[in-house]
Amino acid sequence: MTSATEPIISIDHVSHYFGSGRLRKQVLCEVSARVDPGEVVILMGPSGSGKTTLLTLIGALRSTQEGSLKLLGEEMYKARNKQLVRLRRNIGYIFQAHNLLNALTARQNVQMSLDLHPNLTTKEKKIRSLEMLEAVGLLDWANYYPQELSGGQKQRVAIARALVSSPRVVLADEPTAALDKQSGRDVVEIMQRLARQRGSAVLLVTHDNRILDVADRILQMEDGRLSTLPREQLIGLS
Amino acid sequence: MIFAIPLAWLQLIREKVRLLVALAGIGFAVILMFIQLGFRDALFDSSVRLHKALEGDIFMMSPQSTALIALDSFSRRRLFQAEGVPGVESITPIYISFALWKNPADRSTRSIQVMGYDPSQSIVSNDLLPDSEALKLRDHVLFDRDSRPEFGPVAELFEEQGYVTTEVAGRRVTVGGLFNLGASFGADGNLVTSDINFLRMFDRDPGLIDMGMIRLQPGANVDQAIAQMRKEIQEPNGDVLVLSKDEFIAFERDYWQNSTAIGFIFNLGAGIGWIVGMVIVYQILYTDVADHLAEYATLKAMGYRNRYLLSVVFQEAVVLSILGFIPAFFLCMVLYNATENATSLPLHMTQERGTLVFCLTMSMCVISGAIAVRKVQEADPADIF
Ligand SMILES: Nc1ncnc2c1ncn2[C@@H]1O[C@H](COP(=O)(O)OP(=O)(O)O)[C@@H](O)[C@H]1O
Numbered sequence: 001m002t003s004a005t006e007p008i009i010s011i012d013h014v015s016h017y018f019g020s021g022r023l024r025k026q027v028l029c030e031v032s033a034r035v036d037p038g039e040v041v042i043l044m045g046p047s048g049s050g051k052t053t054l055l056t057l058i059g060a061l062r063s064t065q066e067g068s069l070k071l072l073g074e075e076m077y078k079a080r081n082k083q084l085v086r087l088r089r090n091i092g093y094i095f096q097a098h099n100l101l102n103a104l105t106a107r108q109n110v111q112m113s114l115d116l117h118p119n120l121t122t123k124e125k126k127i128r129s130l131e132m133l134e135a136v137g138l139l140d141w142a143n144y145y146p147q148e149l150s151g152g153q154k155q156r157v158a159i160a161r162a163l164v165s166s167p168r169v170v171l172a173d174e175p176t177a178a179l180d181k182q183s184g185r186d187v188v189e190i191m192q193r194l195a196r197q198r199g200s201a202v203l204l205v206t207h208d209n210r211i212l213d214v215a216d217r218i219l220q221m222e223d224g225r226l227s228t229l230p231r232e233q234l235i236g237l238s
Numbered sequence: 239m240i241f242a243i244p245l246a247w248l249q250l251i252r253e254k255v256r257l258l259v260a261l262a263g264i265g266f267a268v269i270l271m272f273i274q275l276g277f278r279d280a281l282f283d284s285s286v287r288l289h290k291a292l293e294g295d296i297f298m299m300s301p302q303s304t305a306l307i308a309l310d311s312f313s314r315r316r317l318f319q320a321e322g323v324p325g326v327e328s329i330t331p332i333y334i335s336f337a338l339w340k341n342p343a344d345r346s347t348r349s350i351q352v353m354g355y356d357p358s359q360s361i362v363s364n365d366l367l368p369d370s371e372a373l374k375l376r377d378h379v380l381f382d383r384d385s386r387p388e389f390g391p392v393a394e395l396f397e398e399q400g401y402v403t404t405e406v407a408g409r410r411v412t413v414g415g416l417f418n419l420g421a422s423f424g425a426d427g428n429l430v431t432s433d434i435n436f437l438r439m440f441d442r443d444p445g446l447i448d449m450g451m452i453r454l455q456p457g458a459n460v461d462q463a464i465a466q467m468r469k470e471i472q473e474p475n476g477d478v479l480v481l482s483k484d485e486f487i488a489f490e491r492d493y494w495q496n497s498t499a500i501g502f503i504f505n506l507g508a509g510i511g512w513i514v515g516m517v518i519v520y521q522i523l524y525t526d527v528a529d530h531l532a533e534y535a536t537l538k539a540m541g542y543r544n545r546y547l548l549s550v551v552f553q554e555a556v557v558l559s560i561l562g563f564i565p566a567f568f569l570c571m572v573l574y575n576a577t578e579n580a581t582s583l584p585l586h587m588t589q590e591r592g593t594l595v596f597c598l599t600m601s602m603c604v605i606s607g608a609i610a611v612r613k614v615q616e617a618d619p620a621d622i623f
């Protein structure tokens with residue numbers, strides 16, 4: 001169904017509201033955008049402008065209230081919860097906080113993502129998880145628990161977890177916010193490189209001007225409205 | 239997902255202190271249930287110890303009798319009538335009463351159950367009462383070595399001297415032998431003696447007996463004999479009850495279970511243990527879910543279904559119940575042993591009670607799991623990030 005030209009994410013006049021009655025508040029306003037396979041797109045904008053809300057809609061964590069939102073060709077407007085849960089398995093989600101499972105080792109955390117794909121044997125899952133940890137430079141830390149890892153290492157495990165099942169889309173919500181400059185840069189570069197290798201599209205929310213050069217395209221969100229910015233202008237700002 | 243990562247197990251063993259607290263709590267509840275139900279069953283078992291030991295096929299008692307401790311007497315003639323029923327081999331009239339026993343060591347007195355019967359017949363097996371020769375002598379009795387210790391070191395004295403003398407019902411008697419029966423909640427100790435000695439001790443009408451035991455010839459039809467006795471003796475006269483051995487046992491057990499508060503009290507104790515355990519497990523599971531809420535939301539964002547997270551909580555509940563049960567079970571065996579030695583009550587671990595308490599433990603954990611999982615619904619990935 002997905003040809004080379006068909007977008008992975010296509011957003012068409014999506015609006016979103018929180019609350020009801022007099023407290024009803026519009027957070028997204030007729031947002032339209034598309035992300036093509038293999039593209040790296042950065043989403044910027046001030047705090048409270050609706051970036052996370054948009055990401056949760058794309059990530060099938062909420063149902064779309066208004067407008068059309070298609071992920072991998074599937075319409076998510078009025079989608080049933082069951083369909084949303086199934087769609088989530090095609091997405092690699094990276095959160096601002098790493099959200100690793102504390103009771104599991106780095107390798108087991110990565111493997112949790114593969115357990116959702118039942119066509120692999122336990123051994124294959126283990127090997128793939130270790131390969132993925134090697135790709136983020138953490139093979140030696142495979143048997144460590146999250147508490148024993150640094151912030152940058154944890155976020156790299158989270159990236160390995162998001163990417164190990166080769167998702168068609170990676171959604172990252174300010175993944176470098178809690179990291180220092182160097183590890184933030186490392187994390188984004190690893191993410192970009194691995195996504196490219198696997199042909200996954202990346203939609204990355206960030207405030208960090210220093211990492212804009214990894215993007216193919218930059219979108220700007222302001223008060224729930226989306227606009228495209230020429231990259232040169234932003235790099236000039238930084 | 240059979241070979242998937244066992245998240246429930248890994249989460250439980252990650253928090254070692256919490257796991258130990260949980261297991262201690264569950265173990266406490268298990269022990270409480272075992273003790274309460276154990277005492278309850280011991281009471282009921284001890285109350286029918288004599289009934290089980292009596293080697294008769296059919297029993298006769300007054301319809302006014304409610305239990306061994308509240309016997310009414312009936313005419314011996316009714317028992318003699320039964321002798322004529324086809325299939326009957328022998329009949330044994332039994333007198334039962336309570337009397338004050340004087341402790342031969344410190345002279346304190348205590349109420350003891352006394353049974354009188356014709357010693358040329360045996361009423362219990364040889365294992366329990368090996369030698370009744372002494373009963374043929376005047377004012378001789380046999381003492382139950384499993385009576386409570388408050389009656390004095392009778393068995394020890396007897397083994398030393400070959401006899402013990404003391405007073406029963408104000409009369410000098412000689413203990414000329416020992417037997418094994420055991421204390422019950424109704425009777426702290428037992429004596430047996432001959433019918434003649436019994437009548438001397440209590441000054442009663444020999445024509446009124448407390449219990450009648452009937453033995454049938456080998457191969458005789460018990461049901462048929464009972465039916466005939468009921469038709470010919472019980473129904474026309476209305477002053478006796480004819481019971482099979484099982485009915486006789488059930489009659490006594492029924493009194494203790496239903497006509498006293500004891501069954502209720504012990505069941506209540508076990509119920510409290512069950513509830514305490516449930517609260518503890520709920521606390522543990524709830525805290526566990528609350529601590530892992532962000533992690534659970536992440537799993538949902540990855541595409542794990544609610545059902546998976548519910549199963550994690552239930553698996554934790556089941557693992558907790560099994561791990562908590564096992565050590566408590568073995569500890570209870572030790573406790574039962576110690577209690578049996580201290581109280582002369584028949585307290586054993588039975589397969590039935592083990593299964594019952596295990597099921598109670600399991601249900602306790604699963605129900606608290608079912609309450610705690612409601613918290614999992616709060617793990618909404620859209621709201622948490
Ligand atoms: N669950 C919610 N209920 C009500 N209002 C919300 C909720 N989530 C976000 N908002 C509001 O929506 C707006 C956009 O939030 P968000 O998408 O988190 O912005 P950003 O990620 O760009 O900082 C904010 O004003 C926020 O207060």
Ligand SMILES: [Mg+2]
Pocket residue numbers: 051052053
């Ligand atoms: Mg945000």
